[in-house]
Amino acid sequence: MLYRPFRNSDPPKLHQLWHLCALGPNAAEGFSCDVFELFACAQPYWDPNGLMLALDEASGRVAGFVHAGFAANAAQSALDYSRGTICGLMVHPDFRRREIGTALVRRAEDYLRSKGANSVVAGGGLEQNGFYAGIYGGLDPSGFCTSAAAWPQFFQKCGYAPCDEVLILRRDLIRSKDPVNAKLLRHRRHLNLVITDRPTNESWWWFVRYGHLDSLRFELHEKANGNVVASGQIIGMDLFIPKWGVRSVGIREIFVPESQRRHGYAQALLLEICRRLKGESVELVEAHVLPADQPVLDLFNSAKFDVTGRLLTFRRSL
Numbered sequence: 213m214l215y216r217p218f219r220n221s222d223p224p225k226l227h228q229l230w231h232l233c234a235l236g237p238n239a240a241e242g243f244s245c246d247v248f249e250l251f252a253c254a255q256p257y258w259d260p261n262g263l264m265l266a267l268d269e270a271s272g273r274v275a276g277f278v279h280a281g282f283a284a285n286a287a288q289s290a291l292d293y294s295r296g297t298i299c300g301l302m303v304h305p306d307f308r309r310r311e312i313g314t315a316l317v318r319r320a321e322d323y324l325r326s327k328g329a330n331s332v333v334a335g336g337g338l339e340q341n342g343f344y345a346g347i348y349g350g351l352d353p354s355g356f357c358t359s360a361a362a363w364p365q366f367f368q369k370c371g372y373a374p375c376d377e378v379l380i381l382r383r384d385l386i387r388s389k390d391p392v393n394a395k396l397l398r399h400r401r402h403l404n405l406v407i408t409d410r411p412t413n414e415s416w417w418w419f420v421r422y423g424h425l426d427s428l429r430f431e432l433h434e435k436a437n438g439n440v441v442a443s444g445q446i447i448g449m450d451l452f453i454p455k456w457g458v459r460s461v462g463i464r465e466i467f468v469p470e471s472q473r474r475h476g477y478a479q480a481l482l483l484e485i486c487r488r489l490k491g492e493s494v495e496l497v498e499a500h501v502l503p504a505d506q507p508v509l510d511l512f513n514s515a516k517f518d519v520t521g522r523l524l525t526f527r528r529s530l
């Protein structure tokens with residue numbers, strides 16, 4: 213097996229490998245090689261040395277690849293080179309259980325260490341994966357899909373400890389019905405929904421990860437005084453249509469100002485977003501939430517979202 217960094221002629225081979233690796237329900241498929249390049253190699257911090265390939269010397273076939281990167285700093289204004297990530301890892305089914313995955317992980321670690329990382333999180337984590345937003349994970353590549361591979365066994369053998377679990381919450385807009393109560397009816401009379409397509413105050417990290425995708429901002433305004441009582445954002449997930457067969461959208465950044473909490477505004481906003489999306493032929497709405505974030509889980513639960521899957525991350529000190 214030959215291991216080497218990325219070359220400019222590699223994307224068609226990587227794109228083909230992606231489609232041969234059975235990456236599970238959370239990986240988009242059926243997109244072009246241009247799309248692969250856009251979401252894997254077009255970020256401003258793209259470094260060809262961060263993507264390593266394993267090639268079978270006898271046949272010349274690509275057996276696998278690993279893609280290493282870095283998390284963002286706290287201000288989301290630049291990379292934090294002390295916090296490495298393994299953003300992508302796959303080995304062709306014909307080459308599995310031959311320690312190729314392990315060898316790729318070791319090469320990713322060497323690369324990250326050489327750049328100053330003192331830890332690595334495989335899978336990236338919630339909003340921390342710098343590559344593949346739009347084609348892996350659904351709304352966000354927040355971790356590796358539990359059903360696609362024996363990730364816990366694999367990373368345990370590589371010396372990693374389980375890190376975060378990100379819950380995928382979904383609502384089927386065709387089959388589910390909106391809850392009805394007096395508070396929601398009152399809110400509908402007193403609040404206006406305002407939709408804008410211009411990102412406001414988004415960070416550099418937001419633009420590099422979501423900038424190529426459709427996004428809209430939703431706000432609930434009080435009719436009487438124009439005060440914003442709840443806001444949120446949607447991200448288009450159209451690249452998953454060939455795989456899932458339905459139009460889906462991700463919801464993120466639901467926010468209610470401190471003084472306006474516990475009035476049901478967030479639930480009213482979520483339901484209003486879902487109603488509008490249904491009118492636009494969107495069938496599935498998705499959100500990613502950490503299990504410890506009970507208020508957010510309760511909120512999505514109240515708007516008829518269910519936990520449908522999990523994305524996992526694993527951590528190792530370097």
Ligand SMILES: CC(C)(COP(=O)(O)OP(=O)(O)OC[C@H]1O[C@@H](n2cnc3c(N)ncnc32)[C@H](O)[C@@H]1OP(=O)(O)O)[C@@H](O)C(=O)NCCC(=O)NCCS
Nearest residue numbers: 300301302303308309310311312313314360361362365366
């Ligand atoms: C996970 C994956 C990368 C492992 O690659 P690999 O080359 O087969 O891994 P290795 O041979 O280095 O395995 C090392 C150890 O991990 C564990 N392991 C790997 N695959 C396993 C499996 N299917 N079941 C149980 N344990 C497994 C074993 O302990 C193994 O050691 P052993 O063979 O001596 O028992 C591969 O299965 C894969 O590509 N799956 C899909 C990846 C994917 O979905 N990527 C999307 C994110 S971008």
